[in-house]
Amino acid sequence: MAQIQSKGANGTAPGGQRTDEGGFKLKFCTVCASNNNRSMESHLRLAAANYPVISFGTGSLVRLPGPSITQPNVYQFNKTSYDSMYKELDAKDHRLYTANGILNMLGRNRDVKWGPERWQDWRVGVPRLEHAKDQGSQGVEGGVVDVVITCEERCWDAVVDDLFNRGSPLNRPVHVINVDIKDNHEEALVGGRGILDLADSLNKAAAEERNLSPTAFDSGHTASRANFDERVPEIIGEWQERWPSLPAVWTLAWF
Amino acid sequence: MATPALSVEQQIKLLEDARTLVLNDANYYQQILQGILPIIDPVGRAEPQRSEAGKVELRRWGADFLAETFASPSVQAQQKETLCLIILEMLKTMIENPSEDNAVIKSVVQTAASIYPLVFRWIINNSYDTSTWERMQAIKTRILRIWDTAAAGVRMCCIKFAQRVVLAQTVGPDADPRRGDPMEVNLGMVPLNHPLLTPRNLEAEASGLLDRMLSIFQESISDAVLVDATLNSLSILIRTRPQVANRILNVILNFNPLKQANSPMTPKLRVMVKSMEKTTRLLLVDVNKRDPQNPLAGRIQQYVERMMRSRNEIFDEASRKRGPPEPTNGLDAAKRQKLGGPVPAPVPKFHVPPLAPGPHTIAQLFTVTTDEGLKAFDVSLLNEDLVVKIGISILQKLNADTLKQAVGGIRQRYDSLKAVQLEVLNPATAPLGIEEDDDEYEPDFYGAEDTEQILNKLDSAPSIVEKVIEAPDMAPTSFVLPPPPAMTTEEVAQIGQGTVTRVFGVMQTLEEPAKKTKAGLNRLAASSCDRDDWITIITRLATRSVAGLEELDGNIKPEVNSVVPASLSNTIRESLHLYVLEDFRKRIDIAVAWLCEEWYNDKVQMKLGEEAVLHYERWVVKVLDGILPYLDGRDKVLTRFLSEIPSLSLEVLGRVKALCRDPAMVNLALTSLLYLVMMRPPVREVALDAVEDIWDTYDDAKPIAAKYLTKWRPGFAERLKEGGEEKKTNGVAVPV
Incomplete structure (x- = not known):
């Protein structure tokens, strides 16, 4: 069991910290069911690459594996910190939760932010200044993002559906992209790498558009060739060729 | 060239500080906005010597800030209404500049979409303000003009702007401030004799804009960004403007998002087609989920199912990719043959069926036949010599390959049993999601969703069906939900208390009946659900529910001062007591009603048996003790209480x-007594x-x-x- 753990996910992987080269940054949001494994792995990865990033879960409750499949550990979103989950599970059964990698995961998460947040409770556009200590919080103080990346198709469905319900009062476009990742530590690592690659590709295109000399514009004609929003499907298509095991879906929605 | 006083970076740093201030406290927006406007001025009056690129940077920041401000839910709509008047001129200048930067234009159009309803509302209430309305009209005209020619990022924001205009300029639900948004804006709020706004023209304009929005679905080549942008902005129109909902849905139902899916598909086209199909389907499913009775529900359902089928046909080979690679364990006969040099005579394939999930006997593990009759045969009945003879002659005749296949099959069975255990132990690949999370996800609502899920599962299932690896013994057996743990008396009392508190809560919210109707003697108590009825219920619950079940302390009949057991009844009495005392002048009738019930119940109990616990006397004194210290010399309440x-x-x-x-x-005391x-x-x-x-x-x-x-x-x-x-x-x- 020990050797499996050493290979296992999170903390052991080098953070992939990049030096910040400044420049334009797209704002990202990662989403999975419980805001614990997949979305947090990619949250950490994007934050380490200096992207502004926040993360959410679309489930009704945070569910972590328990001693058996019928006995999950269930927590409230927005009310339970990763730290308290860590301490509780550590006290409950240190061996079990070390062996299944849960403690390792929670240990990583509590260094990233306070606790799991629920997508449906997120008040888009409300300032997030109180999250200043979260990793990746710099740049998302305004409480909006440019790109939402979900890690499972039903999370994507939940996000798009929720945006229908909100009635798009902010008039702000947002690209919602699903990257299908199986919910285990190993796949989350792979998925995290894929998401970072996607983020890099998108950001490159967005930065290119902004760097064009403003005098080159003639109200759209030549500029449309380099327009970021228009290039998104192309970028995803190219990315999909590089990451065939992570099927993607995309839409342009509104906050 | 003179250097500007502040570099662009420094300037933006200062602006960011100002932004942090307003993000912290929205009350500063008025001041901060006034201060920021000259800095981000499109003409660049503040720093004429600044470079063109620097000016663009500042305008980008400024336009972005405006878009954020007027979208922010933490700024009150009323506040936005006043703020938007001071930025209109700047927005107009920016958007009318033909060489303006795309990012600036994009933010300006977003801002315009946010403020359009606010300005519209302002004009409804301030019909004198012609210049404001003219500015807004100019911005609108310009946005509608660049809608077709601008870059895609701007065009999608134009679509959203048009959606806002349609929303404002169609009749909405009756403005009921108690329900929905107090800042709801719609055509119904425009007075017929408004000097600037003519409802008929506005409605016609909205109708035209909606047609223009929907025309994207009729084009032969669809740009996914724009189609998605339209689809995702239509939901609120369908929901809140029923008179145009059918028109929108009819257009969408005639839209075929898969029409561009002719081979060969580039990766980009694949993403676009998939996206349009999925977004269309999700929107329609949402419409049906919200209102399953809508007249188009049947057609929507058919459309969704048809899309699902076509999509699966088109993307079939693509989704197949997901299956894990075939196991290459060298036992596959087909592969082995390719590797071996001279091709031997074909060997009949010997199939060893995999084990079903669950525990197995050794005999089952080694049984390779599928013949049920043979399986039932007990070999131990045979004579030992005979078995040896049969065994030897079979081994002599048996093809070596067939034997190998059989052994291989058994080995595979072993492996699969081992794999089951291994899977449990590997933390890196163990599934983390407890997929019971169906609360808001309704897979069985739609047949279509179901099919999709099944397909998804099939996609990711191993392509070799025989290899069944299942967790041991997961088959559903008859499961009986264990009875809940017995509750302690304290828990029961606590929950009872909770219920009682709620009833009192209800009583407090119910208004006092305006006038009492005399219902006569034969009326049924507690039949009209007003406050009086709840009082009747609660008093009877207190007095009668456990009457006669109470334990007596020794044989003392009227227990006056002994410790009262904390029964449900006494809890209610205590609550009633407090309820009355909270406002005894108004609630004295409740006290009397309650005490009458107590008295009546005491009498009934006394008639039934000698050993009844009596309550009336105790609670009369208690209520009186509660009232007396607060009485005023002119209170009539004591007289009334004593007489009733x-x-x-x-x-x-x-x-x-x-x-x-x-x-x-x-x-007071003497008057009360005199009255008696x-x-x-x-x-x-x-x-x-x-x-x-x-x-x-x-x-x-x-x-x-x-x-x-x-x-x-x-x-x-x-x-x-x-x-x-x-x-x-x-x-x-x-x-x-």
């Missing part, structure tokens, strides 16, 4: 007497005794008490005269 409660005891009268210690209350004397003949004597006691005890009360006694107690006047002479000698004058 069903029975009076000496103890109660004792409390009333004690009231006279306070000279201010003498009158006059109106309740059965207690007349007792009440008069009380008055006499008062006369005896409290000097302040003597004059009035004497007056009453003279009138009501025969012979008192004489006694008084006799006594008066004695008293006169003591120097106390008693006027009669």
Whole structure:
């Protein structure tokens, strides 16, 4: 069991910290069911690459594996910190939760932010200044993002559906992209790498558009060739060729 | 060239600080916005010497800030309404500049979409403000002009702007401030004689804009960004503007998002087609989920199912990719043949069926036949010699490959059993999601979703179906939900208390009935669900529910001062007591109603058996004790209480007497007693005794008490005269 753990996910992987080269940054949001494994792995990865990033879960409750499949550990979103989950599970059964990698995961998460947040409770556009200590919080103080990346198709469905319900009062476009990742530590690592690659590709295109000399514009004609929003499907298509095991879906929605 | 006082970076840093300030406290927006506007001025008046690129940077920041400000849910709509008036001119200048930067234009159009309803509302209420409306009209005209030619990022924002205009300029649900948004803006709010706004023209404009939005679905080549942008903005129109919902849905139902899916598909086209199909489907599913009775529900359902099928056909080979690679364990006969040099005679494939999930016997593990009859045959019945003979002759004739295949099959069975255990132990690949999370996800609502899920599962399932690896013994057996753990008395009491609290909550919210209707004697109690009924219910719950079940302390009948057991009834009584005392002047009728119930129940209990626990007396005294300290000299409430409660005891009268210690209350106490004397003949004597006691005890009360006694107690006047002479000698004058 020990050797499996050493290979296992999170903390052991080098953070992939990049030096910040400044420049334009797209704002990202990662989403999975419980805001614990997949979305947090990619949250950490994007934050380490200096992207502004926040993360959410679309489930009704945070569910972590328990001693058996019928006995999950269930927590409230927005009310339970990763730290308290860590301490509780550590006290409950240190061996079990070390062996299944849960403690390792929670240990990583509590260094990233306070606790799991629920997508449906997120008040888009409300300032997030109180999250200043979260990793990746710099740049998302305004409480909006440019790109939402979900890690499972039903999370994507939940996000798009929720945006229908909100009635798009902010008039702000947002690209919602699903990257299908199986919910285990190993796949989350792979998925995290894929998401970072996607983020890099998108950001490159967005930065290119902004760097064009403003005098080159003639109200759209030549500029449309380099327009970021228009290039998104192309970028995803190219990315999909590089990451065939992570099927993607995309839409342009509104906050 | 002179260097600007501040570099662009420094300037933006300062602007960011200002932004942090308003993000922290939205009240500063007015000041900060006024300060920021000159800095981000499109003409660049503040720093004419700044480079063009620097000016663009500042304008980008500024336009972005405006978009954020007018989208922010933390800024009140009323506040935005005033703020938007001061930025209109700047927005107009920016958007009318033909060489303006795309990012700036994009933010300006977003801002315009956010403020359009605000300006519209402002004009409805301030019809004199022609210049504001003209500015807004100019911005609108410009946005509608660049809609077709601008870059995609700007065009999608134009679509959103048009959606806002349509929303504002169509009739919405009746403006009911209690429901929905108090800042709701729609055509119904425009007065018919408005000097600037003509509802008929506005409606026609909205209708035209909607048609223009929907025309994207009729184009032969669809740009996914724009189609998605339209689809995702239509939901609110369908929901809140029913009169245009059918028009929108009919257009979408005639849209084929898969029409561009002709081979060969580039990766980009694949993403676009998939996206349009999925977004269309999700929108339609949402419409049906929201209103399953809508007239188009059937057509929508058909459309969704048809899309699902076509999509699966088109993307079939693509989704197949997901299956894990075929196991290459060298046991596959087909592969082995390719590797071996000379091709041997084809060997009939020997199939070893995999084990079903669950525990198995050794015999089952090694049984390779599928013949049920053979399986049932018990070999141990045979003679040992015979078995050996059969065995040897079979081995001689048996093809080596067939044997190998059989052994391989058994080995695979072993492996699969081992794999089951391994899977449990590998933390890196163990599934983390507890996929029971169906609360808001409704897979069975739609047949279509179901099919999709099944397909998804099939996609990711191993392509070799025989290899069944299942967790041991997961088959559903008959499962009986264990009964909940028994609750302790305390828990029961606690929950009971909770219920009672809620009933009181209900009572407090119910208004007092405006006028009481006399229902007559034969009415049924608690049948009209008003406050009185709840009172009836709660008092009867208190008095009757456990009557006769209470334990007696020893054999003392009326337990007066002993510790009261915390039963449900007593909890309710306690709550009632508090409820009455909270506002006893208004709730005295409740107290009387309750005490009548108590009294009645006590009588019933006494009739039923000798050993009843009596409550009435105890609670009368308690209520009275609660009221007395707060009484005012002119309160009628005491008189009313004493005259309405069903029975009076000496103890109660004792409390009333004690009231006279306070000279201010003498009158009240005596009037109440006089009322009893006059109106309740059965207690007349007792009440008069009380008055006499008062006369005896409290000097302040003597004059009035004497007056009453003279009138009501025969012979008192004489006694008084006799006594008066004695008293006169003591120097106390008693006027009669």
